[in-house]
Amino acid sequence: MQSQGSSLANLLISSGYFGDPSVEEVNTELSRIANIYDGRILVIDSKLNILKDTYGIEDGNTIISEDVIKCLRGTSNSIYQNKQGNYIEMTLPITHNNTKDIVGVILLNFSIKNINSISVVLSQKASILFLTTAILIFVYAFFYSGVFTKPFNNLKKAIGHLTEGYMDEEVKVEGFYEVGQISNSLNQMLLRIKNLERSRQEFVSNVSHELKTPITSIKVLADSLIMQENVPPELYREFLVDITEEIERENKIITDLLSLVKLDKTASEMNITSIKINDLLELVLKRLRPIAKKNNIELIYESFRPVIAEVDEVKLSLALSNLIENAIKYNVEDGWVRVSLNADHKYFYVKVMDSGIGIPEEAQDFIFDRFFRVDKARSRGTGGTGLGLSITKNAVHMHKGAIKVFSKENEGTTFTVRVPINYIA
């Protein structure tokens, strides 16, 4: 409407319509446009005289309309009015090209009946479109929800299968990337559980075996005494000494196992106090000195600085005493053991060095495993249970510390323990 109005306004100016309103082409054009839009066009001059009414009713009359007067004053360019919803009225100023004076007004009155009916049809179509789209979306959603949830249902089934105890099977679920990831993670978890289960079973069977061995020996010794008649008292004595040794061994295994079980419990079992580690080490060394003396091993203690740290005293002394005891036990004749304590702002370090038999490289990965002993026959002679280092490792880990071993066969072994000075819960 606006563009039609402005092109008409241009035509009116260029044809000099306001001088001579009888220009034929202009009148035809006005009627044509009015016809197209099923409306009415009025051309009004600056004195409010109607120069042209396409209806032919008001020609020559004066118009009194607020909109037209406003438009002539230039206060408003165009006004849209919706009269009873069927017409749009619009006033457009006609401006002189050079002087920019408003020389008249063009009043357009176009019917919007068509537009209204079109909009009714369109809104009907829109409703139908909306409805069909909604139905389509619903159908698709229904269909695809099945497709999407299927892999998850399969996953659920697979997990259900696992919980029923079929742990040997792998979870294998086809589908989206994420489902694949979940089943991968699940398989990794499964593997860990299986490994844990295996090591638990191994542990149980090892424990049974280790506990049974001394008992079997005791039984063999006792049986052989019972079977023989007229056994000389010296033999009784000898066998009883052996039996006592076996009982001691059994006792040691049970003690170690109990320590290990205690260490397996959660960190809440930690009894943390602030103590001087130098004192703790000296106490441990004092207890072990007799064994060292018996084996003719020189026990050296080096402390670089006083260290006060938050630790579980019992667990840490157990850990360190196991290390020092090993260093004494797996040593050579007239050997030495050097224990040192050092610290920085974050950790304290205990180093246990010995001049002993060393640990073969291939065994170094296993020495912290429960019941592992490099040389079973020799370790038996030294009364080992194979639990000492796993106790030590557990105790150190409960302090969020670390333990490392460096060893060379026939040269010696060094264990280093690093523990945070402030306990990390």
Ligand SMILES: Nc1ncnc2c1ncn2[C@@H]1O[C@H](COP(=O)(O)OP(=O)(O)O)[C@@H](O)[C@H]1O
């Ligand atoms: N300082 C060491 N020098 C040489 N071998 C060692 C040393 N400490 C540990 N081992 C080896 O590691 C094995 C495991 O040690 P441990 O767990 O304390 O058990 P054990 O009761 O046999 O001492 C020992 O049997 C020994 O073979």
Ligand SMILES: [Mg+2]
């Ligand atoms: Mg040991």
